[in-house]
Every structure is written in C-alpha cells, then in structure tokens.
Amino acid sequence: TFQHYFKRINLRRNDLRRSGLTMVTQLSNAEVQFIIDGVEQDFRSDGRAAEDYRQIELETRVLPNTNGSARCKLGKSEVLVGVKAEVVDVDVHAPHIGKLMITADLSAVASPKFVGKGSEALENDITNVLSFLYNSTETVPLKDLCIVKGESCWLLNIDVLFVQCGGNLFDVASIALKAALYSTTLPTVRVSGEGIEMEMEVSDDPYHVWKLDVSSCPICVTLHQIGSSFAVDLSEEEVACSEGYLHVGVMPDGEVSSMEKAGAGNIDPTTLLEMVEVGVRVGEEIHRQLNKQLDAERSLAKL
Amino acid sequence: KQWYQRRVRGSRYRGEVGDIVVGRITEVQQKKWKVDCGSRLDCQLQLSSVYLPGNVLRRKNLNDELMMREYFSEGDLICAEVAEVGNLDGMLKIHMRTHEKYGKLPEGLLIKVPSVLIKRSKLHFHRLPCNATVILGSNGFVWVGPHFIPEQPIEAISMTLRETIARLGNVIRALAAYGVQLFDTIILTGYDISLKYKVKELLKPEVMEHIAQESYEHSQHQTL
Numbered sequence A: 001t002f003q004h005y006f007k008r009i010n011l012r013r014n015d016l017r018r019s020g021l022t023m024v025t026q027l028s029n030a031e032v033q034f035i036i037d038g039v040e041q042d043f044r045s046d047g048r049a050a051e052d053y054r055q056i057e058l059e060t061r062v063l064p065n066t067n068g069s070a071r072c073k074l075g076k077s078e079v080l081v082g083v084k085a086e087v088v089d090v091d092v093h094a095p096h097i098g099k100l101m102i103t104a105d106l107s108a109v110a111s112p113k114f115v116g117k118g119s120e121a122l123e124n125d126i127t128n129v130l131s132f133l134y135n136s137t138e139t140v141p142l143k144d145l146c147i148v149k150g151e152s153c154w155l156l157n158i159d160v161l162f163v164q165c166g167g168n169l170f171d172v173a174s175i176a177l178k179a180a181l182y183s184t185t186l187p188t189v190r191v192s193g194e195g196i197e198m199e200m201e202v203s204d205d206p207y208h209v210w211k212l213d214v215s216s217c218p219i220c221v222t223l224h225q226i227g228s229s230f231a232v233d234l235s236e237e238e239v240a241c242s243e244g245y246l247h248v249g250v251m252p253d254g255e256v257s258s259m260e261k262a263g264a265g266n267i268d269p270t271t272l273l274e275m276v277e278v279g280v281r282v283g284e285e286i287h288r289q290l291n292k293q294l295d296a297e298r299s300l301a302k303l
Numbered sequence B: 001k002q003w004y005q006r007r008v009r010g011s012r013y014r015g016e017v018g019d020i021v022v023g024r025i026t027e028v029q030q031k032k033w034k035v036d037c038g039s040r041l042d043c044q045l046q047l048s049s050v051y052l053p054g055n056v057l058r059r060k061n062l063n064d065e066l067m068m069r070e071y072f073s074e075g076d077l078i079c080a081e082v083a084e085v086g087n088l089d090g091m092l093k094i095h096m097r098t099h100e101k102y103g104k105l106p107e108g109l110l111i112k113v114p115s116v117l118i119k120r121s122k123l124h125f126h127r128l129p130c131n132a133t134v135i136l137g138s139n140g141f142v143w144v145g146p147h148f149i150p151e152q153p154i155e156a157i158s159m160t161l162r163e164t165i166a167r168l169g170n171v172i173r174a175l176a177a178y179g180v181q182l183f184d185t186i187i188l189t190g191y192d193i194s195l196k197y198k199v200k201e202l203l204k205p206e207v208m209e210h211i212a213q214e215s216y217e218h219s220q221h222q223t224l
Helices: A002-019 A029-040 A116-133 A169-182 A269-302 B062-066 B159-177 B184-194 B199-203 B205-223
Strands: A056-060 A068-074 A077-089 A099-106 A146-148 A152-164 A185-187 A189-192 A199-202 A209-211 A219-226 A229-232 A245-250 A256-262 B020-029 B032-036 B043-046 B077-085 B092-095 B109-112 B125-127 B132-136 B141-146
Touching: A002 A029, A029 A219, A029 A229, A029 B109, A056 A169, A056 A269, A068 A169, A077 A169, A099 A116, A116 A169, A116 A219, A116 A245, A116 A256, A146 A189, A152 A169, A169 A219, A169 A269, A219 A269, A229 A269, A245 A269, A256 A269, B020 B043, B020 B092, B020 B141, B043 B077, B109 B159, B132 B159, B132 B184, B141 B159, B159 B184, B159 B199, B159 B205, B184 B205, B199 B205
Parallel strands: A099 A152, B043 B092
Antiparallel strands: A056 A068, A068 A077, A077 A152, A146 A152, A185 A209, A189 A199, A219 A229, A219 A245, A245 A256, B020 B032, B020 B077, B032 B043, B077 B092, B109 B141, B125 B132, B132 B141
C-alpha cells in the first residue's frame, strides 16, 4: 500500500511545485515513510505531536503610517499585515455596515518563484481563504464601521505581505490579521447637519480615536491529511508528504466561521469530522494565548 | 602569515577529493546520475563507480544501464565520496568506494546546515551508542537515522529510536543555529545536555541557545 501512496505523492509534486505551497518538492520514499509513520504515531520528526504549533512571534504597531499593523513569525514564515482605513460610500445592498477588503501579496524576497506573475495563484488562494474567513457580519462588527447610514462608512484595506515563506502561510496570516485589527485605531468622525448640508469632520487629534472590537475575529487552522492521520502546522517536508488539507475558521468561543477543503487528494469523511474537532480545540487555545499576549502588549504601551 | 576569512552563511559547498557527502538524486541520465550536493553545480555519479546489488563491482552492460532507475531514482538520498573535482567548472564526481557505508540511505531525517560548520575529520559516519547513526556530510547535509547496512532492509523504527532521532535532529539544528562546529563528540554532549528537556521543547530559542552554549563550553574544556 505504501507503493500506491508514493505514486499519489509523486503525482502531487507537480501541483506543489506550481502552487508554491512548499519549497521542498523532492523527498525520497524512505523519508516520506519516516514522516508518515511519525505523524501516525503522534511523534513528528522534530518531536512535536500532531496538534502542536511551533513558536509564534508577534509584534503589533510596526508600520507607522497605518491605522493598525502586525508582524508575525511562525517557523520560517514571516508575514506583515497593515490596515489602512478610508471613508467611502456605502454599498447599496448593505447601507448600514462598513466594508473590509483583504489582499495578499507574496513578496519576491520570499522566493524567486514569486517574481512577476509567479505568485498569482497562491496569492489568490490566500486572499480567498482569508476573505471567506471574515465573510460573515458576526466576525468583525461591521455595524461599528458605519458613519452615516445610507451614505458613508469606513473601508478597511487590509494588506497581507509575506516576507518569508516557510510553510503554513494561511495560519500565520490569519493570526497576524487578528493582531493587526486588534491594534487598529480609527479617528472619530463628527457628523453635523442633515441632507445636503451634512458635514463630516474626521478628527485630527491622535488621541481622539476608538478601537475595533475583535472579540469575535476568527483565525484559520490548517490541517493536512498525512497517511491515515492528520496534523497542524506542518513543516515544508511534511507538506510534501501530505495530500488534501482543510482550512477551519475558528472563532474565540469555539464556533466555526468557515471551512474549506483544498489540495489534490481526498479526505476520509470520518477523518474530516475529527479534523474539525481538533481544529476547534487548537484554535481556541491559540485565541487564548493570542488574547493574553495582545492584552499584555497593550498594557505595556499604556505604561 | 596569510589569513583568509570564510563566510558562514551564503557561501556554497566547495568539494575536495576525499570528502564524504550526502546528496539527493535529481536526474537519471545515460550511464550517470546527477546528484544535488548543495554546491554550485550538481555532482555526477557514474554508473561505473557504484556497487550493484549483491556487492558486485563489475563492468556494467546495457542491461544495467536500463535498470538504473531501479537502483537509484529521483529524490533518493545517497552517501558517497568525492573522487574528482573538475578543473574548469568545479563540478564534483562522486563514487561509492566500499559497500559497507555508501549507498542509498533508508528511513531517517535530513538536516541542512552551512557546510562550513562540518569539520573535516577521518570519520564522518558515526554509529552513536544511543542506537542512531549520524552521517555528517562535508557539504552540510547531515543525515540522522537508525543503524543500517546498505542494501539490507531495516526493522521498523521503535518509539524510543524515533525519539532519539528527533532529539539528535533538534540538537544538531540548535548547534547549527549558533554557528557551532559539528563533530560527533559535541553532538553527543549536546544530546546529554538536552535530556532534561522534552524533545519538542528543544525547538524553543532559549533552549537552543542554552544547549549550543553549554556544548561549546564543554568541548572547549575537553580540549584544554
């Protein structure tokens, strides 16, 4: 049965090479077998269990000319997120809420593969997954972003820039996104008058600002199927041995905000349910740690 | 006296005759394999310089040429010795001199470290007392795995052996991250120091720094 598996993994290598999801595309059958056996026994090549993440480094307010920003490092992947707000006209179909626009950008610094149009496919994937994550109105309170109902609202332009790619891009981007939104401050707007005489005054005072409520912002947990088992936060060698993978959007209270299956390869239905369960458990723990560290950083700033 | 400075990171491996390297097969060509050793050009492994299954060294015929992919195929990890260094382009020609240690590597872990960190010594193939084998390729490719004899199947890797291999791998990564030169005694020292941590704790930067520092100091005391 391993010979069969090796054939499937070898076919998947072209898919991996094109997608840029991992820089490692060639492994010997012996290495693949070692990695698969490890994951199935819950003891991976670096000693982690299937549910363990690597160390996450996070810093907010790193970009001075944005409303909010964050830099996150997970393993070898490093991502920079900037939030810039602008006042725009409301959407005709949703006149009482604000808007969010997420764009992912893979810098050519991360890999020569990303020069020119080489990064388009992966950028689209990441943009779609992150946008889908924040699709519902229950994640970011978009009502708070409305300035004048039916007229103007805030549009948050969120740019996700990958400076280094070392696996697990979706998860690190979602963590940095939440941290950037946490650090986002928006100027207060004073609205006077009505109808044609309405005047909007955006305050210049740097202390006259308000913060977004990120208590329902989700993060993405990516689980890959390896052999007959699955794992989170894969290194690049492990990704080269995996088949299908699942993105689970987990909110801080344990609710699932979105779910997306990707990759060439199928996932067993019973394994799928287990994956979602583990994804929720891991996601809740990450939210707990993330909130603790973000609050600690904010209290440092106040001092 | 003339001094020269070698860069730790960013410089590629420059082979010398007699070096033992660990490489990955990238292409199967007519009568030779192309091997990636982390140098500027891929190395060449001639069909005439390998032992056939059954430890036979004979003149290879057309049949052997057609069976090349059965022997080593793309992606396989091999351990070999540098036979020649090309004059003009620096392309290495590697060969497998004896059958006891050179050949295809079985299940295990490959770690890439800067090639400068591998000290040139008499022995690169270390059978450690903790049941694991470490091959310190001069090109910076370090392989950690169970004891093995090439061409012979290995037994299933037990949980304790898997832990040992993972622990050695993390220790090597920690030493390499802090620019410590790698050789068997310092790796064993690092392994002993790391025993008080769980294997996955060795991924933390503070722990890595502690292990690298203590191993280095220990090795300095030993030489004095």
